[in-house]
Amino acid sequence: MSIHFVKPGLQTSLQDLGRIGQMHKGISRSGAMDTVAMQMANWLVSKPLDSAVLEITLVGPTLAFEKAMTLGVCGAEFELFLNGNQVFNNESFNVKPGDKLQFDKLKTGARAYLAFSGELKLAKVLASYSTHITAGFGGYQGRQFKLNDSLELHQTQIKDARKLPKECEMFYSGNYLLRCVSSVESSLFKQQNKNQFYASSYKVSTDSNRMGIRLSDNPIQLDNKLEILSSGLTQGSIQIPPSGEPIISSVDGQTIGGYPRIANVITADLSLLGQLKANDKVNFVFTTNKQANIILTNKQKIMNKLLR
Amino acid sequence: MTNLTTHIPHQLITNGDAAITIEYQAVIDEKLTEHIIQTTHYLTKQLKNYATEFIPGYQTLTVVFSPLKISIERFEQVLKELLEKPIQQQPIHGRLIQIPACYDHELAPDLLPLANYCQLSIKEVIHLHTQTTYLVHMLGFLPGFLYLGGLTDKLHCPRKSTPATRIPAGAIGIGGQQTGIYPVASPGGWNIIGQTPVNLFNPLNTEPFIAAPLDKIQFVPISKKEFIALKKKQS
Incomplete structure (x- = not known):
C-alpha cells in the first residue's frame, strides 16, 4: 500500500499516453486527455515522460501516503494542501509516510495530473497502464478510483527538486480558441x-x-441530411449531430462512424480538450495543414527543452 | 481466394492533420472488405515508420500517422504511390464462428416489438436471424463490436428513438439494416432480440476478440437453461 484514497474525487484514474495501434479493434486510445500536462508532471519527478500518472477531474481526491516519495502536479490548478500547508503546481514536493495531500477548490482548468516517483505493481493491458473507463479494463481494476482504494507502488524514492521552466507553464482562461483543419466531410457542408x-x-x-466535448449554443442548421461513409474517427474530430450542436471526440471516443465532421482540431491543440469544463467558451479558427505542422513542431520544441 | 490485384477506384481525403482516409468507390461486399484488409496488411508493412493506426470501414480505410515524423503532404504522396502499385497478396482464411444465442423473452426486450414491426412471428424472426451466416466487415465503435453484413431485409428495423441507457454485454441487436452484438455493457439504440452467454472481449488475451474481419458469424439458438449453464461455465 502506498497511496490511499481517503476521498476518491469525481473521476480519478490511472492514465499514460494510451494504447496505440488498437483502433481497428474498436479500442480507443484512452490515456491522459492533456498529454502535455501529464508529461510535464512526470518531468517534475524525474520519470520518463510517458509514465502513468493520476488524472484528476474537476473534484479532486484526498490522498494519504504510506511511503516517502516525490510528487509533481501539472495541469488544472486546484488549491493543494499537504498536511494543511499549501503546495503548488509545477514544482515538485516530497511526502513522507502519514502525509495527506488534499486537492481542494478548483481554480483553473479541468484536469490535473499527479506524477509520483515510484513504480506501479500493476500489469499493463494491451501495452498500456491507461484505464479504459467505458470498457472497464486497464489501469487500476479497469475503473476510476473509489473510496478506500490503495494504489501499491514499489521502488519509491525521493528525487531532486524540480521546478517547471516559466515558458512551459500553462494558463487556462476558460476562453479558448481551437485551431482546426478540414476533416473527411468538411467539403459536404455548405459554406454558410x-x-x-x-x-x-x-x-x-x-x-x-473523456469520450467527447459537447458544445451548446449556436446550433448549425443543416438543410438536408449529409450522406456519409463511416470511417475512422480520430481525436479532435468535430461532429455535427442532428441537433446541430458540435461534439469534439476525445481519447475515449468511438473509433468509427458517427456524424458528419465539419472540421478537426489540430494535433497541437488536442491537449487543451482535457482542460475544457462546463460553461467555458470555445471558438474555432481555420488553419492550413502546413500551419498546423509548424505549430506542432514549435510546441514539441518546448517539450524537448525539458528533456535536455 | 479471390484475385485481389484488381484496382479499386478510390480517393484520398485528409482526416484532420494526422490522418488520411481512403474512400473506395465500390459497393459494400466481401470483395471490397477483403481488398481493404489486404491493403491494411500491405500498408502496415510499408508505412511502419510513420503510421500508428489503420482503421478499416465498410468502404474506407483510415491511416493515422505521426505528423512529427512526416508532413501530411509528403505522407499523402507516399500513400498515393503505394496504392498505385499492385498489392502483394497474403492468404486470409476467414473462419466460421458459431455464437450461441438465446432469444428468450427475458433477454430480448425488443423481440416482440420488432416482430410486430416486421410483420413476422417471433419464431420467424429467430429462424431468419439464425439461418444466415454474417460476414465480419470490421471491428469498431466499442472494443470488439463486430460490424456484420448480410442481415435479410425482412428483419430491417429502425433504431429505437430513445436509446436504452444500459445494454448488457452479449446483447444481440438489430439497428436499421445491421445486426450485431454488444461486446461490453453500453448505452445503445438497437432493438435487443437476444443475448449470447459467450464472453466476446478478454482484454488479457493476446487475441482479445472472438472474431476478426472476413470471419463469418452464425447464431445458434439455445434455450434459457443452456444460456444459464454456458454463462456459469464462463465465470
Whole structure:
C-alpha cells in the first residue's frame, strides 16, 4: 500500500499516453486527455515522460501516503494542501509516510495530473497502464478510483527538486480558441454552415467527458441530411449531430462512424480538450495543414527543452 | 481466394492533420472488405515508420500517422504511390464462428416489438436471424463490436428513438439494416432480440476478440437453461 484514497474525487484514474495501434479493434486510445500536462508532471519527478500518472477531474481526491516519495502536479490548478500547508503546481514536493495531500477548490482548468516517483505493481493491458473507463479494463481494476482504494507502488524514492521552466507553464482562461483543419466531410457542408461554425462562440456543456466535448449554443442548421461513409474517427474530430450542436471526440471516443465532421482540431491543440469544463467558451479558427505542422513542431520544441 | 490485384477506384481525403482516409468507390461486399484488409496488411508493412493506426470501414480505410515524423503532404504522396502499385497478396482464411444465442423473452426486450414491426412471428424472426451466416466487415465503435453484413431485409428495423441507457454485454441487436452484438455493457439504440452467454472481449488475451474481419458469424439458438449453464461455465 502506498497511496490511499481517503476521498476518491469525481473521476480519478490511472492514465499514460494510451494504447496505440488498437483502433481497428474498436479500442480507443484512452490515456491522459492533456498529454502535455501529464508529461510535464512526470518531468517534475524525474520519470520518463510517458509514465502513468493520476488524472484528476474537476473534484479532486484526498490522498494519504504510506511511503516517502516525490510528487509533481501539472495541469488544472486546484488549491493543494499537504498536511494543511499549501503546495503548488509545477514544482515538485516530497511526502513522507502519514502525509495527506488534499486537492481542494478548483481554480483553473479541468484536469490535473499527479506524477509520483515510484513504480506501479500493476500489469499493463494491451501495452498500456491507461484505464479504459467505458470498457472497464486497464489501469487500476479497469475503473476510476473509489473510496478506500490503495494504489501499491514499489521502488519509491525521493528525487531532486524540480521546478517547471516559466515558458512551459500553462494558463487556462476558460476562453479558448481551437485551431482546426478540414476533416473527411468538411467539403459536404455548405459554406454558410462553415461560416457560422467559425463565427460562433460555443459553450462547453455539462455532459462532456473523456469520450467527447459537447458544445451548446449556436446550433448549425443543416438543410438536408449529409450522406456519409463511416470511417475512422480520430481525436479532435468535430461532429455535427442532428441537433446541430458540435461534439469534439476525445481519447475515449468511438473509433468509427458517427456524424458528419465539419472540421478537426489540430494535433497541437488536442491537449487543451482535457482542460475544457462546463460553461467555458470555445471558438474555432481555420488553419492550413502546413500551419498546423509548424505549430506542432514549435510546441514539441518546448517539450524537448525539458528533456535536455 | 479471390484475385485481389484488381484496382479499386478510390480517393484520398485528409482526416484532420494526422490522418488520411481512403474512400473506395465500390459497393459494400466481401470483395471490397477483403481488398481493404489486404491493403491494411500491405500498408502496415510499408508505412511502419510513420503510421500508428489503420482503421478499416465498410468502404474506407483510415491511416493515422505521426505528423512529427512526416508532413501530411509528403505522407499523402507516399500513400498515393503505394496504392498505385499492385498489392502483394497474403492468404486470409476467414473462419466460421458459431455464437450461441438465446432469444428468450427475458433477454430480448425488443423481440416482440420488432416482430410486430416486421410483420413476422417471433419464431420467424429467430429462424431468419439464425439461418444466415454474417460476414465480419470490421471491428469498431466499442472494443470488439463486430460490424456484420448480410442481415435479410425482412428483419430491417429502425433504431429505437430513445436509446436504452444500459445494454448488457452479449446483447444481440438489430439497428436499421445491421445486426450485431454488444461486446461490453453500453448505452445503445438497437432493438435487443437476444443475448449470447459467450464472453466476446478478454482484454488479457493476446487475441482479445472472438472474431476478426472476413470471419463469418452464425447464431445458434439455445434455450434459457443452456444460456444459464454456458454463462456459469464462463465465470
